[in-house]
Amino acid sequence: xxxxxxxxxxxxxxxxxxxxxxxxxxxxxxxxxxxxxxxxxxxxxxxxxxxxxxxxxxxxxxxxxxxxxxxxxxxxxxxxxxxxxxxxxxxxxxxxxxxxxxxxxxxxxxxxxxxxxxxxxxxxxxxxxxxxxxxxxxxxxxxxxxxxxxxxxxxxxxxxxxxxxxxxxxxxxxxxxxxxxxxxxxxxxxxxxxxxxxxxxxxxxxxxxxxxxxxxxxx
Numbered sequence: 153x154x155x156x157x158x159x160x161x162x163x164x165x166x167x168x169x170x171x172x173x174x175x176x177x178x179x180x181x182x183x184x185x186x187x188x189x190x191x192x193x194x195x196x197x198x199x200x201x202x203x204x205x206x207x208x209x210x211x212x213x214x215x216x217x218x219x220x221x222x223x224x225x226x227x228x229x230x231x232x233x234x235x236x237x238x239x240x241x242x243x244x245x246x247x248x249x250x251x252x253x254x255x256x257x258x259x260x261x262x263x264x265x266x267x268x269x270x271x272x273x274x275x276x277x278x279x280x281x282x283x284x285x286x287x288x289x290x291x292x293x294x295x296x297x298x299x300x301x302x303x304x305x306x307x308x309x310x311x312x313x314x315x316x317x318x319x320x321x322x323x324x325x326x327x328x329x330x331x332x333x334x335x336x337x338x339x340x341x342x343x344x345x346x347x348x349x350x351x352x353x354x355x356x357x358x359x360x361x362x363x364x365x366x367x368x369x370x371x
Contacts, residue, residue, distance in 0.1 A: 155369040157346070159266075159304075159335045161275060163209040163362060169334060170308065171281045176204030209362040212352050213331040217359030218321050223328065226356040232330060236264040236301055238348040238367060240341045243269045243285060249312070250287050252294035260298040264348035268338035271307035275336065286312045289319035296327045302348065304332035304365070335365055345371040 161169075165178040180186075181201035188196050212233065215222025241254055250267065269285040284307040287295075295303055303310065303324060310331055311318045324331055332350050350365040 157337060157340050157367045157369065159337050159350075159365040159367060160210040160363065161272075161334055161336050163204075167209070167276070169208050169211075173205050173207055176202060176208050178202050178204075206358055206360045206362075210332065210334045210336070210350075210365050211360050211362045212350050213321065213325060213333070213360045215325045215328055215359065216357075218318070218325040222325060222359065224356060225352050225358050225361055226354050228330070228352075230351060232301065232328075233350050233352075233363070235368075236348045237262070238264040238266055238341070238346045240266050240268055240338060240344075240346075242339075242342060243267060245270050248283060248285050250285060250291055252288070252291040255291065255294055255298065260295065260300045262299065262301050264302040264304065265295065265300045266335065266338055266341070266348065267303070267305045268341070269305065269307055270339065272334075272336035272338070275334075280308055281313075284308045284313070286310060287320045288312075289323065292320040292323035296323055296329065300329055302330045302332060302350070304335050304348075304350070306335040306338050307333070309333060332363065332365055341367055341369075344369050 166175045168175050179201055182199040184196045184198050214225055214228045216224040239258060271285055274280040287310050310333055311320045346367040346369050348367055350363040352361040352363045
């Protein structure tokens with residue numbers, strides 16, 4: 153039996169993912185009760201309607217999120233986000249700025265680099281947005297040098313949000329290294345070898361969207 157570990161938060165009506173952005177509205181477009189008017193007795197359906205910004209829940213950023221000429225979701229190949237060898241980095245809970253030294257002496261080329269900070273324990277609380285862990289610009293540059301494929305983190309942003317620059321997004325997405333933010337349950341991957349998956353829908357003109365991120369444990 154294959155073992156899968158879910159690394160995604162649940163999206164629900166009213167959920168705030170990133171402070172300042174609107175929460176999703178999830179409701180019926182066609183309710184079961186209404187559908188009964190259109191079908192034979194005993195037959196009913198529900199068609200849902202979702203209104204949300206693309207930065208909702210656990211999501212992936214691809215180059216067009218940062219760059220007008222960058223690849224969008226439609227142009228991002230499946231193999232950029234599916235079945236990638238994963239490498240987990242477990243951070244001390246008190247460590248806010250994560251620098252490049254964390255990644256020294258590891259083979260990162262073509263890998264999904266997942267950074268476990270434990271910050272997901274604050275999900276859906278005010279604490280989640282304050283003094284969260286993030287990568288430094290030098291860390292991002294090192295990951296570019298080492299040719300990582302994807303970098304994911306279990307906090308509100310991979311960049312320091314105390315200012316208005318986003319050097320990590322700039323470096324990684326500028327080199328077509330994808331970013332997955334708002335992961336969870338990364339502690340369940342400790343001491344495991346795994347493959348990482350975080351595939352979004354194939355949408356033209358959008359550079360970020362929710363994913364069902366998960367790990368397939370291989371040993």
